[in-house]
Amino acid sequence: MVTFDCRAERFDGVTLVTAVVSGVTEPTRLTVANRLDGPVYPPRRQGVSEAGWTDDGFEGVVRPGTRALGYATPAPAADSPAELVSAEPVSDPPTDDRLDTEEAVLRELGDPSPPADAVPTDDADAPPTAEPTATARSDGPPVDRATTAGQPLPDDVSRWLDTVARRVDRAEALAAADSLGEATEAVRAAGGLTGVRTLATRGSVDERCLRSLARRAERLADRRAAATVPVETLARLA
Structure with a gap:
């Protein structure tokens, strides 16, 4: 049986939501919705949002096991920050489609251009x-110049x-x-x-x-x- 647990913590004007989906015994399509009154700031990799995330939450096929989902939002915290809308088994396991779009390539490999x-x-x-x-003195070793504050x-x-x-x-x-x-x-x-x-x-x-x-x-x-x-x-x- 799939179980869902989530919590929210507020830090410096941003709410961090952590959700854990457990009891997944077969490939399953999860739909998790944000219930806080604000947009979702999804986790990012190489500057690109992780796959499956939208402004409203997460939807994607996961493998058996436990899946942790986390995101941020400017909305105030609440007791039930997110909801497991559905958990539907799928006939085919999730395929490795990490490199099938430009965003997926950036997410996996990073931007090839120099920063x-x-x-x-x-x-x-x-x-x-x-x-x-720091700067160098002509009569001695380098000294730190950022000493105006002591x-x-x-x-x-x-x-x-x-x-x-x-x-x-x-x-x-x-x-x-x-x-x-x-x-x-x-x-x-x-x-x-x-x-x-x-x-x-x-x-x-x-x-x-x-x-x-x-x-x-x-x-x-x-x-x-x-x-x-x-x-x-x-x-x-x-």
Whole structure:
């Protein structure tokens, strides 16, 4: 007997829904509907929605066993976020149709074109001036330039911010281009039309990530400021 269990959790303005379908003993077509008042943000692979997902939920043929389904939505959480509408056995097992469409190829293998950040430009290898990481002194070893706040950022965070900053620089150049020459140069710097499309699709993702990072960093900074370690008291107790 096919059983269905689901739950929803709210994080930073987004509801994450997790559903588990168990007891599938033969190839079965599942239809799972989102019951929250908002669109479905399906799981993605290589930038493409996983097969079977629509704005309303999931429909697809699954093999025997247990199948986990998860998606996000901006809608508020509720006790019954999703519903198993139907579970109908099918005579033929699901075929391996992973590469039968352009989206399926991208999902499985990824976009064959180089990402915009990998296309060399005049200043592609230099960190942006708004978020510098390091420079060399003529009289000594390299020193971190991001010390205006008193403490340099960790390397991984700084590198990620540099990468996003380069994308922002290119997006701003594309938006500001008001002549054929400027537009041509901006498109070239972005890596061609493929790079332009990549910048366009990543814009909202970058913004959400940056705002989420800012909120989390602010909360952690407040907590850290309030967490005063009683060193002398602990030393006496020890």
